Amino acid sequence: VYQVFESVAKKYDIMNDSMTLGIHRVWKDILMHKMNPSPGTLLLDVAGGTGDIAFRFINYVRSVRERQLQRKLKHHQNLSWQEISESYQEDKFKSLGDSQVVVCDINKEMLKVGKQKAQHLGYSEGLSWVLGNAEELPFDDDKFDVYTIAFGIRNVTRIDLALQEAYRVLKPGGRFLCLEFSHVSNPLLSRLYDLYSFQVIPVLGEVIAGDWKSYQYLVESIRRFPPQEELKAMIEDAGFLKVDYQNLNLGIVAIHSGFKL
Amino acid sequence: VVRCQLSPPQRPLQASAVLRRVSDEQKKEPLASSSQQQFDSHPTDHQPEEEPQGPRPSYTGQGGQESEDYESEEQLQHRILTAALEFVPEHGWTAEAIAEGAKTLGLSVAAAGMFHSDGSELILHFVSQCNTKLSELLEQEQKLVQLGEAEKKPTDQFLRDAVEARLRMLIPYIEKWPQALSILLLPHNIPSSLNLLTSMIDDIWHYAGDQSTDFNWYTRRAVLTGIYNTSELVMMQDSSPDFEDTWRFLENRVADAMNMGNTANQVQSTGEALVQGLMGAAVTVSN
Numbered sequence: 001v002y003q004v005f006e007s008v009a010k011k012y013d014i015m016n017d018s019m020t021l022g023i024h025r026v027w028k029d030i031l032m033h034k035m036n037p038s039p040g041t042l043l044l045d046v047a048g049g050t051g052d053i054a055f056r057f058i059n060y061v062r063s064v065r066e067r068q069l070q071r072k073l074k075h076h077q078n079l080s081w082q083e084i085s086e087s088y089q090e091d092k093f094k095s096l097g098d099s100q101v102v103v104c105d106i107n108k109e110m111l112k113v114g115k116q117k118a119q120h121l122g123y124s125e126g127l128s129w130v131l132g133n134a135e136e137l138p139f140d141d142d143k144f145d146v147y148t149i150a151f152g153i154r155n156v157t158r159i160d161l162a163l164q165e166a167y168r169v170l171k172p173g174g175r176f177l178c179l180e181f182s183h184v185s186n187p188l189l190s191r192l193y194d195l196y197s198f199q200v201i202p203v204l205g206e207v208i209a210g211d212w213k214s215y216q217y218l219v220e221s222i223r224r225f226p227p228q229e230e231l232k233a234m235i236e237d238a239g240f241l242k243v244d245y246q247n248l249n250l251g252i253v254a255i256h257s258g259f260k261l
Numbered sequence: 262v263v264r265c266q267l268s269p270p271q272r273p274l275q276a277s278a279v280l281r282r283v284s285d286e287q288k289k290e291p292l293a294s295s296s297q298q299q300f301d302s303h304p305t306d307h308q309p310e311e312e313p314q315g316p317r318p319s320y321t322g323q324g325g326q327e328s329e330d331y332e333s334e335e336q337l338q339h340r341i342l343t344a345a346l347e348f349v350p351e352h353g354w355t356a357e358a359i360a361e362g363a364k365t366l367g368l369s370v371a372a373a374g375m376f377h378s379d380g381s382e383l384i385l386h387f388v389s390q391c392n393t394k395l396s397e398l399l400e401q402e403q404k405l406v407q408l409g410e411a412e413k414k415p416t417d418q419f420l421r422d423a424v425e426a427r428l429r430m431l432i433p434y435i436e437k438w439p440q441a442l443s444i445l446l447l448p449h450n451i452p453s454s455l456n457l458l459t460s461m462i463d464d465i466w467h468y469a470g471d472q473s474t475d476f477n478w479y480t481r482r483a484v485l486t487g488i489y490n491t492s493e494l495v496m497m498q499d500s501s502p503d504f505e506d507t508w509r510f511l512e513n514r515v516a517d518a519m520n521m522g523n524t525a526n527q528v529q530s531t532g533e534a535l536v537q538g539l540m541g542a543a544v545t546v547s548n
Contacts, residue, residue, distance in 0.1 A: 036378050038360045038370050068357075145369040172279045173368025241280075241334055242375055259375060261279045261337060 009109035011209040012050050013117075018204050019215075027253050028150060031179045032056045034246070034255060035146060039065045039097025044144040044169060046134050046162075047152020048103040049110030051117055051127075058123055061099040068097070096126045102144075104132040135161040139169045146170075150179040154225040163238035170260045176240055182247070182254035183227035189250050197222070228254050279368060280332050338375060341366060342386040346434075353437045354380040354444060381450050384441045385457065391430045392461045398426055399468040416469055417515045423465045424489055424511055428496055432504075439497050462486050484521075488514045 016024050031053070037043065039061050045053045105111050111129050118127060132138045134149070134156050147166045156162045166176050184190045197219045205215030226234065228245050231254075235243045240258030247254050332340075345362025352358040359380065360373035376382045405411040414422065431438055445454040462485050471481060491514065496507040 033378075034374075035371075036356055036374060038357055038373070041370055145371040171369040171371075173363055173366075173370075173372035175369070175371035175374050257374070259372060261334060261372075 009049070009107065009113050012110070012113065013052075015205065015209055015215070018208060019201055023249070024151075027179060027248055028052055028056055030248060031148070031150065031177060031255055032060050034257065035060075035148070035175070035177060037061055037064070037099065037146065039068065039099050041099050041145045042143070043099070043101040043146045043148065044104060044137075044139070045101055046104045046132075046137070046147065046149045046166075047106070047155065048148070048150065049105045049107065049114055049152075051103055051114035051123075053148055053150050054101045054103045054114075054127060055118070055121065055123055057099075057101050058096065058126055061096055061126075065095060065097045065099075100126045100128070102128050102130055102139075104130045104134075104137065106131070106133050135165060137165045137169055141168050142171045143169050144171060144174060146175045146177065148177045148179070151181070153178055153180055154221050159226075160234060160238065163235055163240075167238045167240060167260055172260055174260045176235065176256075176258045176260070178231070178235075178256040180231075180254060180256070181222040181225065182231070182245075182251055184251040186250050189252075193252060228256070231256055280334070280337060338382075339386065341368070341372060341375075342383050343390070345383055346387060349383070349434055349437055354384050354441045356380060359383055379444060379447070381444055381447070384444055385450070385453050387434075387441075388445075388454070388457050391427060392457060392464070394430065395423070395427045395461065396464050399423060399464065403468055417519050419469050420465065420485065420488070421508075421511055421515050423468070424485075424492060424515075425508055427461070427465075427489075428492060428504075428507065428511075431493075431496065435496070442493075442497075458486065458489075462489065484518050488518060 020027075035057075037057060037060060041061065043054075043057050045057070048054055103111070103114060105114070108131060111131060115129055118124070130138065134152065135158050147170055149162070149166075153159060153162060163176075170176065184193055201219055202212050202215045205218075206212040209215075225231075228247070228251070232243050232245055235256060235258045238258075239260065241261040243256065243258040245254045245256040341359065341363050343362075344365050345359045348358040348361040352361065356373045356376065356378045359376055359382075360370040363372040364370055402411070406413050434441070444450065459482070462482050465485060466481055471478075488511070492507060492511045495510045496504060499507045501507075
């Protein structure tokens with residue numbers, strides 16, 4: 001798995017766009033809306049390599065924070081000048097409201113690409129990059145508010161261990177979110193999807209990234225991955241409650257969510 | 262701390278991080294090994310099947326059923342919502358208020374993700390709580406009357422007092438209540454909010470001593486619902502001290518409703534008198 005991603009790192013984003021025809025952006029946006037993070041949330045994004053989820057999180061929290069500050073200002077209509085200036089002081093430095101995201105990935109190359117992207121796009125505060133293995137996270141217990149793993153969990157060898165680790169590092173009340181390719185039950189769509197996956201994607205891989213094998217692996221790993229209900233059972237096994245899933249695009253992708261209660 | 266996982270009996274028993282024992286919070290040592298055996302041999306009631314969208318907490322019944330000693334997720338949700346109410350004046354009926362409520366219980370703010378992002382559940386929870394409080398209030402009053410310690414109120418007075426008591430519960434949240442009303446009117450909330458409204462009106466009539474089983478049952482409910490809703494709307498715009506204007510409005514509406522009943526009778530008897538007069542005139546003319 002490591003080598004697959006080493007070779008894939010640089011072209012990862014381009015490949016994503018071409019394979020999914022850009023829809024993956026929408027999927028990730030939906031994931032962020034489902035999370036609906038409030039300022040002050042501590043997010044752990046595992047297998048988050050190139051930072052897509054992390055950047056979206058920062059954008060979301062920033063806009064929520066702005067709205068919060070605007071609302072506060074509206075309430076300040078009746079205060080004295082002294083009080084208003086004091087409140088400006090405290091709010092000025094908190095454009096993110098103490099939210100933070102830690103991006104963890106097993107692969108150095110992916111993290112490197114992510115850091116470069118962050119610099120390029122101008123994301124600086126509230127972001128950290130950590131090298132780590134999803135089956136054995138280098139974090140303490142009860143630390144994070146939200147744990148996400150977007151298109152990463154199918155690459156983990158022992159999914160149950162990763163889920164247990166997720167449970168461990170989450171605070172009580174914390175949320176587990178998993179965005180992943182899943183099982184399409186509609187037979188017509190299923191055939192079209194299979195056709196597309198096995199005929200088109202490896203070809204794209206060869207043309208764009210010069211790597212047929214990695215993308216062949218990708219498609220096969222999607223097929224081998226447990227379907228929605230099974231993954232839901234595995235998440236419940238790790239101890240999460242109120243586990244449910246939401247199918248996107250009729251099951252091509254699914255978002256699973258669980259709470260540590 | 263041991264928690265029983267439900268469906269397949271083979272599941273390893275897991276420690277629950279937050280769901281606490283309902284029976285007592287003071288006792289430190291849970292009975293570890295003996296409870297393990299107990300849970301293994303009695304698989305307890307099945308959790309309601311989860312649909313892809315997630316189950317909605319029920320408002321009319323008690324909390325969900327789970328192992329006897331631990332609170333269910335629904336009960337935890339109720340606790341979070343109750344805690345969230347105190348943040349409503351500041352944040353409105355939103356997911357933010359719920360997140361703050363979760364924080365006070367020692368949970369992560371992400372726990373607010375368990376609820377709809379528009380704050381519907383918070384409002385419905387509040388309404389349900391108010392209705393319960395109203396029922397208890399009316400129950401107590403009834404007891405006093407039965408014991409002979411209080412006078413039985415005439416119907417219009419009773420209705421006025423009941424509606425006023427219920428509306429007064431809105432006072433701490435009055436600024437954000439218009440927002441709440443609009444959310445309650447959203448299509449996906451209408452079944453629940455309508456349900457709560459009708460059961461509250463039912464309650465009031467029940468304690469008012471309504472025994473009717475005929476057509477009157479519907480008219481009484483419709484009339485009182487109308488009185489309640491209009492008074493609520495008036496209250497939203499009322500700026501008089503202690504909402505005097507609202508109570509006066511309420512008084513007038515209740516009086517109108519009472520008169521309506523009388524007027525209906527009067528119309529009937531006037532009609533009858535009129536008919537008799539005409540008959541008499543006809544007889545006189547024919548003679």
